[in-house]
Amino acid sequence: MDKKYTIKDIAKLAGVSKGTVDRVLHKRGKVSPAALDKVNEVLKVIDYEPNLIARNLKNNKIYRICILLPDPEIDPYWRPCLNGIDDAVKEFKAYNLVIETFYFNPEKKKSFLKANEAVLELSPDAVLLAPLFHKETVDVIEKYHSLNIIVNTFNNQVESSFVKSFVGQDLFRSGRVAAKLLDSITDNGQIAIVHIDETYKNAIHMQEKERGFRNYFDEKENSAYTITTLKLKNPNVEISFNTFLNENPDLSGIFVTTSKSYQIAKIISDFKNKKIRVVGYDLIDENVSYLNQGVIDFIIHQNQKRQAYLGITSLVEYFLFQKEIPEMILLPIDIVNAENAEYYVE
Amino acid sequence: MDKKYTIKDIAKLAGVSKGTVDRVLHKRGKVSPAALDKVNEVLKVIDYEPNLIARNLKNNKIYRICILLPDPEIDPYWRPCLNGIDDAVKEFKAYNLVIETFYFNPEKKKSFLKANEAVLELSPDAVLLAPLFHKETVDVIEKYHSLNIIVNTFNNQVESSFVKSFVGQDLFRSGRVAAKLLDSITDNGQIAIVHIDETYKNAIHMQEKERGFRNYFDEKENSAYTITTLKLKNPNVEISFNTFLNENPDLSGIFVTTSKSYQIAKIISDFKNKKIRVVGYDLIDENVSYLNQGVIDFIIHQNQKRQAYLGITSLVEYFLFQKEIPEMILLPIDIVNAENAEYYVE
DNA sequence: AAATAAAGTGTGTTCGAGCACATTTATTGT
DNA sequence: ACAATAAATGTGCTCGAACACACTTTATTT
Numbered sequence: 224m225d226k227k228y229t230i231k232d233i234a235k236l237a238g239v240s241k242g243t244v245d246r247v248l249h250k251r252g253k254v255s256p257a258a259l260d261k262v263n264e265v266l267k268v269i270d271y272e273p274n275l276i277a278r279n280l281k282n283n284k285i286y287r288i289c290i291l292l293p294d295p296e297i298d299p300y301w302r303p304c305l306n307g308i309d310d311a312v313k314e315f316k317a318y319n320l321v322i323e324t325f326y327f328n329p330e331k332k333k334s335f336l337k338a339n340e341a342v343l344e345l346s347p348d349a350v351l352l353a354p355l356f357h358k359e360t361v362d363v364i365e366k367y368h369s370l371n372i373i374v375n376t377f378n379n380q381v382e383s384s385f386v387k388s389f390v391g392q393d394l395f396r397s398g399r400v401a402a403k404l405l406d407s408i409t410d411n412g413q414i415a416i417v418h419i420d421e422t423y424k425n426a427i428h429m430q431e432k433e434r435g436f437r438n439y440f441d442e443k444e445n446s447a448y449t450i451t452t453l454k455l456k457n458p459n460v461e462i463s464f465n466t467f468l469n470e471n472p473d474l475s476g477i478f479v480t481t482s483k484s485y486q487i488a489k490i491i492s493d494f495k496n497k498k499i500r501v502v503g504y505d506l507i508d509e510n511v512s513y514l515n516q517g518v519i520d521f522i523i524h525q526n527q528k529r530q531a532y533l534g535i536t537s538l539v540e541y542f543l544f545q546k547e548i549p550e551m552i553l554l555p556i557d558i559v560n561a562e563n564a565e566y567y568v569e
Numbered sequence: 570m571d572k573k574y575t576i577k578d579i580a581k582l583a584g585v586s587k588g589t590v591d592r593v594l595h596k597r598g599k600v601s602p603a604a605l606d607k608v609n610e611v612l613k614v615i616d617y618e619p620n621l622i623a624r625n626l627k628n629n630k631i632y633r634i635c636i637l638l639p640d641p642e643i644d645p646y647w648r649p650c651l652n653g654i655d656d657a658v659k660e661f662k663a664y665n666l667v668i669e670t671f672y673f674n675p676e677k678k679k680s681f682l683k684a685n686e687a688v689l690e691l692s693p694d695a696v697l698l699a700p701l702f703h704k705e706t707v708d709v710i711e712k713y714h715s716l717n718i719i720v721n722t723f724n725n726q727v728e729s730s731f732v733k734s735f736v737g738q739d740l741f742r743s744g745r746v747a748a749k750l751l752d753s754i755t756d757n758g759q760i761a762i763v764h765i766d767e768t769y770k771n772a773i774h775m776q777e778k779e780r781g782f783r784n785y786f787d788e789k790e791n792s793a794y795t796i797t798t799l800k801l802k803n804p805n806v807e808i809s810f811n812t813f814l815n816e817n818p819d820l821s822g823i824f825v826t827t828s829k830s831y832q833i834a835k836i837i838s839d840f841k842n843k844k845i846r847v848v849g850y851d852l853i854d855e856n857v858s859y860l861n862q863g864v865i866d867f868i869i870h871q872n873q874k875r876q877a878y879l880g881i882t883s884l885v886e887y888f889l890f891q892k893e894i895p896e897m898i899l900l901p902i903d904i905v906n907a908e909n910a911e912y913y914v915e
Numbered sequence: 916a917a918a919t920a921a922a923g924t925g926t927g928t929t930c931g932a933g934c935a936c937a938t939t940t941a942t943t944g945t
Numbered sequence: 946a947c948a949a950t951a952a953a954t955g956t957g958c959t960c961g962a963a964c965a966c967a968c969t970t971t972a973t974t975t
Contacts, residue, residue, distance in 0.1 A: 226631060227665055229931055240955040245933065255941095255953060275663040276626045277931030280960045285572060317621040317890075319573055400908040407754050407866060407906070439908070520753055544663075555912030558904040560753070562746040562785070566901030575961055586925040591963065599923055601971095623961030626930050 228269050236269070237261040248273075275544055285319045286542045287347040288535060291338055292378075293329035293355065299507050300482050300527065301353070303569040307531035315539050322535065323347075332356050339363045348542065349373035351534045354381040373541075375548070377534040378527065379428065390534045390552040394428060397523055397556045398435025398480075401502045404521045404558065405476040406439070408500045411447035412475035414440075415467070419483040420456035429480040436478055449473075460486050468494055476500045485509035488518040506559060506568050515561050524557035528569045574615050582615070583607040594619075621890055631665045632888045633693040634881060637684055638724075639675035639701065645853050646828050646873065647699070649915040653877035661885050668881065669693075678702050685709045694888065695719035697880045700727040719887075721894070723880040724873065725774065736880045736898040740774060743869055743902045744781025744826075747848045750867045750904065751822040752785070754846045757793035758821035760786075761813070765829040766802035775826040782824055795819075803832075810836050822846045831855035834864040852905065852914050860907050870903035874915045 230248070234241040239258050246254050247262040248271075254262075295302040305324070312322050325342055328334035335356055342350060343366070350367055352374065354360035360381050367374045368385040377390040405414060416436060418429045433452060440446050451471070455463050464487065468474065477499060479487050484503025491499050492513070501519045503510060513519040533552055540546040559567055576594070580587040585604050592600050593608040594617075600608075641648040651670070658668050671688055674680035681702055688696060689712070696713055698720065700706035706727050713720045714731035723736040751760060762782060764775045779798060786792050797817070801809050810833065814820065823845060825833050830849025837845050838859070847865045849856060859865040879898055886892040905913055 227931095230933090231931075241932090242934085242955055243953080246954090249933085251934095253953060258953080272663050274626075274931050276622050277960090278933075280620075280622045280626055280931080280962095281933055283960060317618050396908065400906065403906050403908040553912070555903070556909040557901075558906065558909060560746065560749050560904065562742065562749040563902040563904060566899070573961095576963095577961080587962090588925055588964085589923085592924090595963085597964095601923055604923080620961050623930090624963075626932095626961080627963055629930060 227274065228271050229274070233262065233265050233269070233271060237265045279543060283319055285321060286349075286539070287321045287323070287345060288349045288351065288538055289342045289345060289347045290322070290324045290531070290535065291327065291335075291342060291350065291352040292324070292531070293353060294326035296326075298329050300505055302507075303528035304353075304531035306569050307528035307533075308535060310528075311532050311535040311539070314536070315543075318539070318543060320539060320543075329355055332359050335359055336363070339366075343367075343370070346370065347372060349375065349538045351375045351377060351531075351538065353378045355379065357381065373538065375534055375538060377530045378525075388534075388537060388548045388550055388552065390530045390537070390554070392525055392554050392556055394431035395435035395438070397525075398432040398437075398478075399439045400435075400556045400558065401432070401478050401521075401523060402436045402439030404502050405478060405500060406443070406446075406448075408520055409476040413449045413451065413471055413473045414476040414478065415471075415474060416450060416452045417464075417477055417479045417487060418452070418454045419460060419479065419481050419486060420454070432478075432480045457486075461490055464490050465494075472497075474499055477502070479503040481505075482507055482510065484519055484522070485513050488513035492516070492518045506564065511564055511568060514559070514564060517561070520560065522559040522564070524559050524567045526554045526557060526567075529554055573620065574617050575620070579608065579611050579615070579617060583611045625664075625889060629665055631667060632695075632885070633667045633669070633691060634695045634697065634884055635688045635691060635693045636668065636670045636877070636881065637673065637681075637688060637696065637698040638670070638877070639699060640672035642672075644675050646851055648853075649874035650699075650877035652915050653874035653879075654881060656874075657878050657881040657885065660882070661889075664885070664889060666885060666889075675701055678705050681705055682709070685712075689713075689716070692716065693718060695721065695884045697721045697723060697877075697884065699724045701725065703727065719884065721880055721884060723876045724871075734880075734883060734894045734896055734898065736876045736883070736900070738871055738900050738902055740777035741781035741784070743871075744778040744783075744824075745785045746781075746902050746904065747778070747824050747867075747869060748782045748785030750848050751824060751846060752789070752792075752794075754866055755822040759795045759797065759817055759819045760822040760824065761817075761820060762796060762798045763810075763823055763825045763833060764798070764800045765806060765825065765827050765832060766800070778824075778826045806832050807836055811840075814840055818843075820845055822848070825849040827851075828853055828856065830865055830868070831859050834859035834862075838862070838864045852910065857910055857914060860905070860910060863907070866906065868905045868910070870905050870913045872900045872903060872913075875900055 230241045230244050234244045239261060243254060243258050244262055247259060290308060292304055293301050295305060308324055325338045327338040336359060350372055354376050361383055364374050364383050364385050373387050374385060375388040376386050380389050380391060416433050437450060440448055440450060453467060477487055482505035484501055488501055502521045503519055504523050504525060506522055506524055510519060510522055514522055537548045541548050557567060576587045576590050580590045585607060589600060589604050590608055593605060636654060638650055639647050641651060654670055671684045673684040682705060696718055700722050707729055710720050710729050710731050719733050720731060721734040722732050726735050726737060762779050783796060786794055786796060799813060823833055828851035830847060834847060848867045849865055850869050850871060852868055852870055856865060856868055860868055883894045887894050903913060
């Protein structure tokens with residue numbers, strides 16, 4: 224009754240052979256106008272959907288996907304990605320897929336290049352990478368492209384027409400979200416945007432967040448906030464920031480643009496004069512701990528796990544089921560407080 | 570080199586036929602100890618993973634899944650579910666699946682029962698339902714179970730050992746999230762928990778949210794809040810709440826436990842005396858509009874779309890790939906403000 | 916020891932799409 | 946009109962797992 228139509232069914236209905244139907248469906252030509260009409264007539268009436276299972280059984284090529292990201296041992300920010308990768312691997316382990324992960328030292332361009340060389344050795348079908356070093360990334364992307372290897376990026380965006388897809392967040396928007404949060408939890412006064420030195424990290428990341436943050440307050444009429452940008456460098460963060468705190472008694476809110484908000488939290492938790500509100504990024508353990516203590520008020524979740532997961536699954540589904548890969552997948556900007564954190568921590 | 574092992578490969582390696590390997594893999598018996606050992610020896614060495622594609626090609630049974638939920642025309646809360654269902658249908662349309670949706674009037678038990686009868690007529694393999702009427706739900710679940718039809722629920726939980734899986738949110742926790750939000754955006758004063766009459770809705774829903782909300786403040790030391798619960802009924806919401814507002818000039822925050830926060834927002838947006846903060850539920854248009862106007866501060870997203878989507882996909886993957894269905898899938902409690910709303914609106 | 920039952924093993928077909936190749940039909944040139 | 950060639954069409958095999966069925970070997974009964 225509601226059995227799916229097969230090519231054989233169409234052939235029978237149209238009074239031709241399955242070979243002809245196949246040629247029509249794939250526009251391979253070598254079909255007479257008469258036969259073409261007959262088949263199209265049938266296709267118009269019935270709703271044919273090729274059986275993906277059967278289609279893929281034949282195509283038993285092994286697809287190889289390589290993922291390149293900074294070593295989570297060096298920067299724990301990337302740890303959740305491993306879970307995302309793991310989920311994807313588990314989900315597709317029954318298919319003809321080889322998914323391999325490569326780490327590089329996020330502080331060393333050489334390490335990044337070396338990892339890419341190792342990937343090239345394997346001549347994979349696709350590469351998913353977290354592009355930290357701009358120039359180097361553009362170069363390797365071109366290399367991959369010339370070898371017909373698909374390149375997708377996640378977390379960081381990079382300008383290159385050779386990148387098929389990007390998974391990440393709108394950082395400008397995420398800055399606005401942070402601004403809105405601080406706006407709602409602080410009374411007027413001074414707000415500090417704090418960039419904590421992460422030498423290697425694409426500075427664009429932090430800049431975009433700052434732009435969004437300031438944009439929110441610029442748009443707001445009669446805003447009585449003063450916004451100051453602070454660039455702190457380890458190991459001087461503590462001293463510099465303490466000085467700043469003492470010089471700015473009006474400070475009511477802090478927006479930390481990196482996952483290092485725990486460093487700021489540590490300082491202000493000793494600083495009992497006044498309640499200062501903090502909004503930061505990323506659910507790493509130290510941050511969650513200060514979130515639970517009430518020192519950090521909100522954390523914006525960048526959802527690295529899902530970024531990695533979607534980066535892989537979109538490639539897998541492209542290879543296995545010829546699903547189109549969207550040029551850009553923007554993940555929601557999740558707002559986390561002490562009460563809903565457990566659902567996002569990975 | 571890294572081709573996947575097939576049953577044939579195992580057979581060759583073990584020096585038996587693929588029939589014997591098959592019997593070992595499926596524990597069908599009729600295998601001599603000697604042959605069993607040989608096959609197990611090979612299986613120990615190699616990492617065999619059956620090809621799901623091939624497996625499912627053979628099993629060309631058509632699975633029928635029915636979804637029962639309130640008519641979104643009557644309660645727009647359920648509208649996002651349609652998108653979730655749609656996504657799942659699209660994703661699996663190439664497989665042997667029939668997914669059918671049935672609506673019932675959320676105000677009429679009879680309508681619910683009638684919808685279930687229609688479902689029973691089709692004798693599906695599984696049913697996914699939003700259980701509104703407790704007693705009736707328990708009855709139909711028993712009926713389904715006796716007919717070997719799998720029953721999963723979403724959105725509302727119902728006590729029944731016959732339910733295989735539940736997809737939803739922890740409502741107690743969501744009450745706590747709301748409390749934390751109001752706590753962070755209001756100064757001490759009075760807070761109102763507002764239940765707006767939705768006759769049909771399982772009152773447990775709202776009660777759980779209230780319990781969580783109060784629990785947060787109970788746990789908080791030296792909290793200087795007064796918490797009042799208000800039960801409002803349409804069409805008297807406006808009059809009653811205006812009276813309440815006038816009688817309680819100290820009111821600083823409102824927690825609306827249903828998706829009707831726009832009704833409260835409408836009232837307080839005319840009430841210019843003081844800034845009153847509002848936290849409510851669900852991204853329906855009216856609420857988002859007040860969110861953007863700054864009348865509602867936060868909305869908790871119940872993610873109906875994903876609830877429906879996961880409810881279906883878990884069943885599909887169970888049938889198609891014999892994946893286990895988790896007994897309970899708890900979705901994150903998403904916090905939404907005017908800046909990140911666009912990512913959640915469906 | 917032969918007959919019969921039981922246990923163990925292998926072979927062959929199926930699922931649906933895809934594609935190579937064989938076969939048939941139509942068209943062109945002489 | 947009849948090759949020669951081109952165009953159109955159909956047949957049959959493949960992928961891997963699953964399972965029915967036929968066949969062979971071993972065990973049990975008389």
